[in-house]
Amino acid sequence: MQKTPPATPLVKRLVVIGLGLIGASFAKGIRDLGLAEEVIGVDLNLQACQRAVELGVVDSCSTDLAAACKDADVIMLAVPVLALQTLLSKLAALNLKNTIITDAGSVKGHLLAAAQAAFGKLPPLLVLGHPIAGSERSGVEAANPGLFKHHKVILTPHAHTDPAALACVEQLWQGLGADVESMSVDQHDRVLAATSHLPHLLAFGLVDSLAKRSENLEIFRYAAGGFRDFTRIAGSDPVMWHDIFLANREAVLQQLDQFRGDLDVLRNAIAEEDGRHLLGVFTRARVAREHFSTILAQRAYVETMLDNNLIFLASPGGQVNGSIRVPGDKSISHRAIMLGSLAEGVTEIDGFLEGEDALATIQAFRDMGVVIEGPEKGRVVVHGVGLHGLQAPPGPIYVGNSGTTMRLLSGILAAQNFDTTLTGDASLSKRPMNRIAKPLREMGAVIETAAEGRPPLTLRGGQRLTGMHYAMPMASAQVKSCLLLAGMYASGETSVTEPAPTRDHTERMLRGFGYPVEVNGPTAKIESNHALTATHIEVPADISSAAFFMVAACIAPDSELLLEHIGINPTRTGIIDILKLMGADLSLERIHEVGGELVADIRVRSSRLKGIEIPLELVPLAIDEFPVLFIAAACAEGRTILRGAEELRVKESDRIQVMVDGLTTLGVSAQGTPDGIIIEGGPMGGGEIWAHGDHRIAMSFSVAALRANAAIRIHDSVHVATSFPNFLALCKQVGMHVEPEVHS
Numbered sequence: 001m002q003k004t005p006p007a008t009p010l011v012k013r014l015v016v017i018g019l020g021l022i023g024a025s026f027a028k029g030i031r032d033l034g035l036a037e038e039v040i041g042v043d044l045n046l047q048a049c050q051r052a053v054e055l056g057v058v059d060s061c062s063t064d065l066a067a068a069c070k071d072a073d074v075i076m077l078a079v080p081v082l083a084l085q086t087l088l089s090k091l092a093a094l095n096l097k098n099t100i101i102t103d104a105g106s107v108k109g110h111l112l113a114a115a116q117a118a119f120g121k122l123p124p125l126l127v128l129g130h131p132i133a134g135s136e137r138s139g140v141e142a143a144n145p146g147l148f149k150h151h152k153v154i155l156t157p158h159a160h161t162d163p164a165a166l167a168c169v170e171q172l173w174q175g176l177g178a179d180v181e182s183m184s185v186d187q188h189d190r191v192l193a194a195t196s197h198l199p200h201l202l203a204f205g206l207v208d209s210l211a212k213r214s215e216n217l218e219i220f221r222y223a224a225g226g227f228r229d230f231t232r233i234a235g236s237d238p239v240m241w242h243d244i245f246l247a248n249r250e251a252v253l254q255q256l257d258q259f260r261g262d263l264d265v266l267r268n269a270i271a272e273e274d275g276r277h278l279l280g281v282f283t284r285a286r287v288a289r290e291h292f293s294t295i296l297a298q299r300a301y302v303e304t305m306l307d308n309n310l311i312f313l314a315s316p317g318g319q320v321n322g323s324i325r326v327p328g329d330k331s332i333s334h335r336a337i338m339l340g341s342l343a344e345g346v347t348e349i350d351g352f353l354e355g356e357d358a359l360a361t362i363q364a365f366r367d368m369g370v371v372i373e374g375p376e377k378g379r380v381v382v383h384g385v386g387l388h389g390l391q392a393p394p395g396p397i398y399v400g401n402s403g404t405t406m407r408l409l410s411g412i413l414a415a416q417n418f419d420t421t422l423t424g425d426a427s428l429s430k431r432p433m434n435r436i437a438k439p440l441r442e443m444g445a446v447i448e449t450a451a452e453g454r455p456p457l458t459l460r461g462g463q464r465l466t467g468m469h470y471a472m473p474m475a476s477a478q479v480k481s482c483l484l485l486a487g488m489y490a491s492g493e494t495s496v497t498e499p500a501p502t503r504d505h506t507e508r509m510l511r512g513f514g515y516p517v518e519v520n521g522p523t524a525k526i527e528s529n530h531a532l533t534a535t536h537i538e539v540p541a542d543i544s545s546a547a548f549f550m551v552a553a554c555i556a557p558d559s560e561l562l563l564e565h566i567g568i569n570p571t572r573t574g575i576i577d578i579l580k581l582m583g584a585d586l587s588l589e590r591i592h593e594v595g596g597e598l599v600a601d602i603r604v605r606s607s608r609l610k611g612i613e614i615p616l617e618l619v620p621l622a623i624d625e626f627p628v629l630f631i632a633a634a635c636a637e638g639r640t641i642l643r644g645a646e647e648l649r650v651k652e653s654d655r656i657q658v659m660v661d662g663l664t665t666l667g668v669s670a671q672g673t674p675d676g677i678i679i680e681g682g683p684m685g686g687g688e689i690w691a692h693g694d695h696r697i698a699m700s701f702s703v704a705a706l707r708a709n710a711a712i713r714i715h716d717s718v719h720v721a722t723s724f725p726n727f728l729a730l731c732k733q734v735g736m737h738v739e740p741e742v743h744s
């Protein structure tokens, strides 16, 4: 077999002992790539040795260990775990001086002890490793040089491992395309006992237990996909697994005992017909399985836009026509989960936003023991635990990109009897939290933040909150809502006065759950000692998401678009008022009320927009819509001036600066001011735009392309999934040309 042109060899002589699947694949990969000048195999089986040479797995092969290992730079031990002990003693007797010894075994503690016994100390050139790769196939015939590509290899250096030896082994694995990580021997054995050894034990055990029964033929005849999936690994090599369980005895026993406890609890739940417990386990397991890599990597919850470097390519021109319904309102979706969780009884939610931010809120409450079914096509069922029924989460609660989750949740968590830590992604980790930490502390909460009041936040449990009056220094529905939620737990009255009207979904929904809130002009007041009663919530479509399409239909020629079932709560309609002041042709149809919130269909037609001075009182009512309103302003005749919007600087990005940068790139005259922007309408070109992890920036520049004369490439668009997971699909449906750029 032909070698591919060699890379620079990393070592001269590599010896691979044991030419099973792993050893032979390692040898062949290294040899094919020329990472060693010479690859020698050692196997007790003469036939395997001959085949290995015939198949080009090794340059030569021997059954004589001492002869093969002479002058070796690296020896790879790829024999079954229990055979390693004897092998190490033989190697110790060879008195090798400068040879790195590494291995590919699944258990590390056992091997370390064997090395200590064989060599009398831990050799500095011993580098233990474990490739997390395999296949049902075995033997030298199954050698696959690509077996380790994109698979993890865990190296477990001991205290005296020589750094150069470690680097050499790491480079060999990396040369084979593996992702190399390192951890301690103990951690490795614990983790593998849980994620690999325990499932194999259960699969072997279950199949054997069923096979032993007298009715076994019947059972296997009806064994369907589920049984097959669960027990696939029971087809693995029995000798290898026998070795692994004996070698990793302690760690496996620990995992097994813990699992046995959980299994007993499940058994009791079935015996006692405790459906809520079962649902809790099943719903948590389902999402955990779907998202465990996501949660681990602290990334996204939905998979549609997982590419972190996602670039939107928006082609110039197009018309916008048809009728669409955008996803559910984000603010209302968050609140429905929060209040539903704290209510007595079962709350059903329809029209829920299945975007990352709202999913983060669901995950947070699942972490605190609330059983939440769905979302399934916008339907979510929340099994409320009552105001005092939350449980301590197993670890920090990760809320992704969502400021609303972090700030509203803080109001609830400040009053619990357990500690919690809230963390977020890079964008959220830069956003100010003192705006809630300060007033919550005044109510008696104990909260730690990172420098300058940034996340993560740690809220200490067991505090008694006292109601107070708070005059908010900024118009923020998140701060208002946070304090009202804390007020449900605080003694006496909690009241909040806002400097300008902000969205009032919390007040409305609290009432919908039967919790009294008094609103007097700019002040909302709440008291403790009431309860939330489960209810049904229908979430209208999000006006903030509809805004992109409103502007799109205004600025694109010959367009007419109907946006269906949009929430038009008067604290959210600034976008409509501002567009109308700019001359937009926009009308509301079928206005009606659904569950305490006004909804309407909104019809938008192309129109010649003109620049305006945006009235100050409309700013909080359109706070999330400014990025796309700036695009409208760029397409309008004349100058648009915004003031009083300094809050835009502390959203997912500094929305003033990022929009100024983007518009300038497109050739539009835009000038930032401390609290706003001045935009001169005019022709727009194309160019490279950076969204800075901000969903609304990415979507706004997608809309801009309708009037640009060249393509716009929008970098860092992954966060569109936080509020609008099907944005691209709806763009296509109405006639906009925005596509994810495909890159290798």
Ligand SMILES: O=C(O)C1=C[C@@H](OP(=O)(O)O)[C@@H](O)[C@H](O)C1
Pocket (backbone or CB within 6 Å): 330, 331, 332, 404, 475, 476, 477, 478, 479, 481, 503, 623, 624, 647
């Ligand atoms: O309460 C809410 O659901 C929100 C309030 C607003 O934030 P601020 O309270 O920071 O203005 C808004 O920007 C955010 O998207 C959602």
Ligand SMILES: C=C(OP(=O)(O)O)C(=O)O
Pocket (backbone or CB within 6 Å): 357, 401, 402, 403, 404, 405, 624, 651, 652, 696, 723
């Ligand atoms: C500011 C926003 O959201 P949040 O504060 O919840 O991150 C937004 O969606 O524009």
